[in-house]
Amino acid sequence: MTDRPGATRRKVRVVLADDHTLFREGLRELLETDPDCSVVGEAGNSDDALALVERLRPDVLLLDVEMPGPGAAAVIDRLARSRSTTRVIIVTMHENPAIVHDLLERGANAFLVKTIAGEELIAAVHSVNRGRDNVLLSVSRDTMDRLDGSRGRIEPAQQPLTARELDVLRLVAKAFSNGQVAARLGITESTVKRHLTNVYAKLQAVSRVDAIRKAVGAKLLSEDDRLR
Structure with a gap:
């Protein structure tokens, strides 16, 4: 959608499903805290989550693996059968490779551990909402190594980074903190965070390390930009 002066940007509508x-x-x-996100519903079990998605038709469902009710796999299967357009992000403490593989094969669009920043x-929510054929992973290296490499592979940048976003990413690649990046570039720390959120969304990355790796792979950064 093209933004017009005075136009109201459509927010990403999110349903949260977790029994805690x-x-x-x-x-x-x-x-x-993100002006482009709106939480439109919450559920504490799988049945309520399905009912909310069917009634509210949100853009994104954040879904825990272990909840009362039929479970995450059944929720994804039900949404697939109903041809729902809601994107599903699994947010969990469990990294069992078999679970990761199963839920991605069933159609989950992202699998994130609850320890992410x-x-x-927020970047993952925007990324899966924009990219209809992408899969995002934020799991340990051990889990990644044990997964079938045919899923979870994400192509490099779909959108170019701005000059300022590249400035921020170069400093992040040298292990500067957000505060240090802000001081170096003469901008606020909140602006640094906003630039990083945009970088994650554009590169379809789920962490600083992942963004740097994808930027190097897409030749947006050189190996010399990395910390030595």
Whole structure:
């Protein structure tokens, strides 16, 4: 969609499904710090999650693996049978490669561990909402090595990075913190975070290391830009 002066940008509509109320509240607060995200519903079990998705037709469903009810696999299967256009992001503490592989094969669009940074989660929400054929992974190297490499492979940048985004990424590649990047470039730390969120979305990355790797692979950064 092309933004016009005075036009209201459409927010990404998200449903949260997790049986831990405190975690859901934290997710809601995090996502609503992004002006382009809107949490439209919450569920504490799989049945309620399905009912909300069918009624509200959100853009993205953040889904825990272990909840009361039929479970994540059944939710994804049900959405597939109903030809739902809602994108599914698995957010869990479990990294069992068999579970990762099974849920991705069933049609999950991302598999993220709950230890990821908030800005990475927001970037993942925007990335799966924009990219209809992409799969995002944020798991340990051991889990990645044990997965079938045919899934979870993401192509490099679909959109060019701006000059400022590249400046930020070059400093991040040299292990500068957000505060150090801000001081070096003469911008605020919140601006650095916003640039990184854009970088993650454009590169379809889920972490700083992943963004750097993809930027090098896409020849947006050189090996010399990496920390020595």
